[in-house]
Amino acid sequence: MSTSKIFVPLFFVLLIVGCASSKKTKFEDYVFKTKTDKQNYIAAYDKALKLWEIPLIEENVKTSFGTAHVVIAGPKNGKDLVLLHGMDASSTMWYPNIKALSKNHRVFAIDFLMEPNKSTLTAKPLSSEEIVTLYNEIFNHYKLKKFDIVAASRGGWIATLLAIQKKNSIDKIVLLSPAQTFKFIDKPRKTSSALLLKLFPSEKKFNKTLKTFSTHPEKISPIYNRQFYLANKYAKSNSSMLKMTPFSDKELESIQNPVLVLIGDHDVINSEESLERAKKHLIHSKTETIKDAGHFLSIDQSQIVNDAIRVFLE
Numbered sequence: 308m309s310t311s312k313i314f315v316p317l318f319f320v321l322l323i324v325g326c327a328s329s330k331k332t333k334f335e336d337y338v339f340k341t342k343t344d345k346q347n348y349i350a351a352y353d354k355a356l357k358l359w360e361i362p363l364i365e366e367n368v369k370t371s372f373g374t375a376h377v378v379i380a381g382p383k384n385g386k387d388l389v390l391l392h393g394m395d396a397s398s399t400m401w402y403p404n405i406k407a408l409s410k411n412h413r414v415f416a417i418d419f420l421m422e423p424n425k426s427t428l429t430a431k432p433l434s435s436e437e438i439v440t441l442y443n444e445i446f447n448h449y450k451l452k453k454f455d456i457v458a459a460s461r462g463g464w465i466a467t468l469l470a471i472q473k474k475n476s477i478d479k480i481v482l483l484s485p486a487q488t489f490k491f492i493d494k495p496r497k498t499s500s501a502l503l504l505k506l507f508p509s510e511k512k513f514n515k516t517l518k519t520f521s522t523h524p525e526k527i528s529p530i531y532n533r534q535f536y537l538a539n540k541y542a543k544s545n546s547s548m549l550k551m552t553p554f555s556d557k558e559l560e561s562i563q564n565p566v567l568v569l570i571g572d573h574d575v576i577n578s579e580e581s582l583e584r585a586k587k588h589l590i591h592s593k594t595e596t597i598k599d600a601g602h603f604l605s606i607d608q609s610q611i612v613n614d615a616i617r618v619f620l621e
Contacts, residue, residue: 376425397424568593
């Protein structure tokens with residue numbers, strides 16, 4: 308059995324153990340451990356959102372599963388563009404990209420309900436079917452039709468899940484190192500630092516994780532760094548990644564949309580195998596390896612990534 312096949316179940320077992328071992332308090336929240344933790348995190352989120360440096364609107368959309376927080380920017384007459392962030396990264400992660408993405412698009416950056424951000428989950432953990440329902444409710448709320456999606460890491464998995472549905476209103480799709488989408492974690496031993504950080508958060512483990520996932524951690528804003536660290540420090544461990552398994556050949560082949568897949572040449576989540584599978588099974592796909600970039604390629608090489616996305620979408 309390969310190392311990755313051994314590691315993935317172990318990863319999930321430890322996440323479940325971490326979830327089960329969380330101390331119970333009177334504060335009922337699926338994501339945060341205490342009310343104070345949540346308040347401190349939201350303050351850090353607000354500071355990080357200022358890194359966008361463009362006019363924006365924050366709105367809350369009521370759904371069947373809780374309240375979805377959406378950050379909106381860009382011209383009202385621009386083509387609609389949905390942004391789906393990476394795991395624990397929140398919509399603030401788009402600060403190196405948002406000026407380019409919102410130049411000609413009306414952007415809707417959605418905070419995922421099962422992660423630390425400004426959205427609030429009031430239901431039990433969501434199944435794949437419920438995740439589809441959740442996002443469709445948000446899309447319907449804003450009357451989004453023939454919209455584009457740019458999605459990173461876990462967001463890329465969600466975007467692919469939405470795209471394989473027979474009824475969807477998606478036009479073009481950009482996947483930035485989508486996690487667990489084409490294959491399981493490529494370098495499980497290296498990604499163990501992220502697992503340890505999730506279960507036993509510390510500044511030392513956090514910095515080690517950044518160096519694992521980014522080729523240029525020095526490019527990451529200290530303000531965003533603080534928010535990202537607090538997401539790992541204050542949030543409860545959860546087993547939601549259990550639902551994230553690579554899509555079948557048939558599912559990928561059902562996607563008729565134009566799809567751009569970008570991965571970094573030092574990515575620990577994906578490899579050239581991911582791109583080869585994308586080329587083979589996504590009918591209208593374009594793939595590219597971003598040099599000198601890790602899993603955080605939208606920060607490591609933001610200008611190159613922004614240009615590639617702009618050309619593909621426009």
